[in-house]
Amino acid sequence: MIREYDPLLSGRLPEAFSGAGNDVILLGHPCGRGDAVDWVRQFRALPRFPPVVVIGSGDERQVVAAIKAGADDYVGKPGLSNARLVEAIEGALKAPARAAVSNGPADPSMNGSRDPIPRNYEIVRKLAHGEIATVYLARQRNSDQQLVLKVLHQVADSSTGKILDRFLREYELIARLDHPNVVRIHDFGVADDHAYIAMEYCGGGSLKRRIGAGMDRYEAYRLMRDIAGALGVLHAAGILHRDLKPTNVLFRDDGSLALIDFGLAKQVALQAEVTGAGAIFGTPYYMSPEQGHGEAVDVRGDIYSLGVIFYEMLTGAKPFDGDTAMAVIIKHRQAPVPGLPTSLREFQPLIQRMLAKQPAERFQDVQELLAWQPAV
Numbered sequence: 001m002i003r004e005y006d007p008l009l010s011g012r013l014p015e016a017f018s019g020a021g022n023d024v025i026l027l028g029h030p031c032g033r034g035d036a037v038d039w040v041r042q043f044r045a046l047p048r049f050p051p052v053v054v055i056g057s058g059d060e061r062q063v064v065a066a067i068k069a070g071a072d073d074y075v076g077k078p079g080l081s082n083a084r085l086v087e088a089i090e091g092a093l094k095a096p097a098r099a100a101v102s103n104g105p106a107d108p109s110m111n112g113s114r115d116p117i118p119r120n121y122e123i124v125r126k127l128a129h130g131e132i133a134t135v136y137l138a139r140q141r142n143s144d145q146q147l148v149l150k151v152l153h154q155v156a157d158s159s160t161g162k163i164l165d166r167f168l169r170e171y172e173l174i175a176r177l178d179h180p181n182v183v184r185i186h187d188f189g190v191a192d193d194h195a196y197i198a199m200e201y202c203g204g205g206s207l208k209r210r211i212g213a214g215m216d217r218y219e220a221y222r223l224m225r226d227i228a229g230a231l232g233v234l235h236a237a238g239i240l241h242r243d244l245k246p247t248n249v250l251f252r253d254d255g256s257l258a259l260i261d262f263g264l265a266k267q268v269a270l271q272a273e274v275t276g277a278g279a280i281f282g283t284p285y286y287m288s289p290e291q292g293h294g295e296a297v298d299v300r301g302d303i304y305s306l307g308v309i310f311y312e313m314l315t316g317a318k319p320f321d322g323d324t325a326m327a328v329i330i331k332h333r334q335a336p337v338p339g340l341p342t343s344l345r346e347f348q349p350l351i352q353r354m355l356a357k358q359p360a361e362r363f364q365d366v367q368e369l370l371a372w373q374p375a376v
Contacts, residue, residue, distance in 0.1 A: 007032030015042060019050040024092050027071075029056035037065045044070030048125070051092035055080065094203060116192035121149055137201065147186055148202075152195045171197055173237050174262065181230035183250070183258040202258050204251030211246055211312055217344055220313035223249075223257060225370060227306055230259040232366035235299045242297065244305035245286045246312070284325040284332075285318050289357055292329035300359040303369060307354025307362075314344050319355065333357065346374045 003022070005013070012034065019025055025043065029036035036054050043049045051072040056062050058076025066074050072092035075084055117123060117136075124137040124146065138149040168188060175185035187198040207223070215223075227249060234241060241248075241262045248261045284292065288304035291297045311319045319338050320331040337355045340348050350372055356362045363369040 007034070013039070013042075017043075018046055018048075019043065022050045024089055025050055025052045026089075027052055027054045029054060029062065037062065037069050040066055040069040040071050050125075053088045053092050090205075116194050117149070117151065118187075118189065118191040118196060118198075121147075121198070123149075138198070140198075146201045147198045148200070150197045150199070151191070168195060173239060174234070177233055177237060179230055179233040181226045181257050181259055182233055183260045199260070200252075200258070202250035202260075203253045204255065206247045206251070207249035207257075207309070207313075208246035210251075211316060214316060215313050217314055217347070220310065221347070223313065224306065224310040226257045227259060227309070228303075228366050228369055230257075231299075231302050231306065232370070234259075234262055235302070235366060240297065240299065241302050241305070242291070243283060243286075244302055244309065245283045246309060249309075284328040285320070287329065287332060288359075289329075289333040290359065292332055298359070299365055300362045303354055303363050303366065304356075304359075306369075307351060310347075310354065311338075311340075311351055314340060314347060350374070 007013070012032065027036050027039055031039050036056060040052055040054065043052055052070065053073045053075060054066045054071045055075045055077060056066070058078050063074045063076070073088040075088050117138075120141050121138045122141055124139060126134065127137050127148070128135040133150045133152045136149045136151070137146060139146050168190070171185060171188045174182070175188065183202070184200040185197060186200065187196075189196060227244075231241060231244075239262055241259070243261060248259065250258050250260055252258060286305045286308045288297065288301040291301050308319055311317075320328055320335055322328040322331060337352055339345075340351060353361070353363055353372070354369070363372070
């Protein structure tokens with residue numbers, strides 16, 4: 001999501017502008033009637049300000065001044081292209097956090113954040129904040145290794161202590177798994193009554209971005225099978241994913257795939273059972289018909305969600321869409337499985353089985369799915 005700010009219309013940003021809620025700031029020169037370098041200095045005077053990429057004329061003196069002021073990258077307008085802009089943004093997001101002038105030292109146990117952070121971790125930057133957890137790029141103290149640290153918001157008390165226990169037991173099982181397509185769990189536990197997980201950092205982006213760029217059909221088929229293999233290992237350990245979607249499929253720097261975020265959606269669903277909230281958890285676009293209607297879910301629900309992802313990888317579009325979440329849920333239950341374009345028809349039987357409305361008509365487990373071969 002892009003938020004635009006025009007200083008010619010709205011004036012200079014206030015000194016207290018913290019950049020909170022933004023992943024990266026793109027700063028064009030000139031900024032209104034001012035110099036972008038002055039804005040960079042203003043931003044860098046605040047702690048934990050997001051990465052800043054300056055887009056300017058390309059003048060060598062301005063490039064040097066912007067970087068010295070604290071810009072994470074500088075892109076000259078004469079050489080500006082989509083690829084160069086993506087490179088600058090990705091580089092800024094991967095870069096270690098820059099030091100900032102602050103009014104006083106932060107509480108070292110909090111690492112400058114509002115969440116309780118385990119004392120053996122240092123926060124590099126916040127990656128995401130959601131209803132369930134806050135996600136940070138972090139490093140272990142006295143180590144250069146970067147990890148993803150996920151801290152759950154739910155506090156362990158008399159009503160939720162058992163839930164967190166079950167959550168930690170599940171991640172203990174996951175941490176023991178050894179599969180190239182399951183994210184590696186380095187650490188997990190509780191800090192100040194908040195559960196946390198530390199896992200490997202995958203710097204290659206998510207499957208969502210690859211889908212947006214367009215995919216070859218055989219690459220889509222290969223990646224689907226990689227995801228299925230990861231699901232099979234989880235299912236064998238008695239773990240359902242329940243929230244399978246492209247943003248939960250990441251790529252390492254070497255191009256290999258890693259499945260993440262199993263257990264979190266399930267744990268929130270367990271909380272709903274305890275509190276009686278009765279809410280539906282997951283992402284409607286990728287939910288099986290039974291999950292969308294609050295019915296019992298098993299491994300065949302994960303296979304359905306994988307079928308939705310496979311269809312999206314093949315076509316670039318979701319099989320079912322609608323104006324509201326409920327409209328999408330109803331289509332999953334009632335609408336016929338859409339046909340693939342003629343060039344992709346070899347995969348239509350596979351899509352039909354994976355997206356069958358009734359679980360009994362789908363592949364019954366991942367092994368059966370992986371045994372499927374396209375007709376010669």
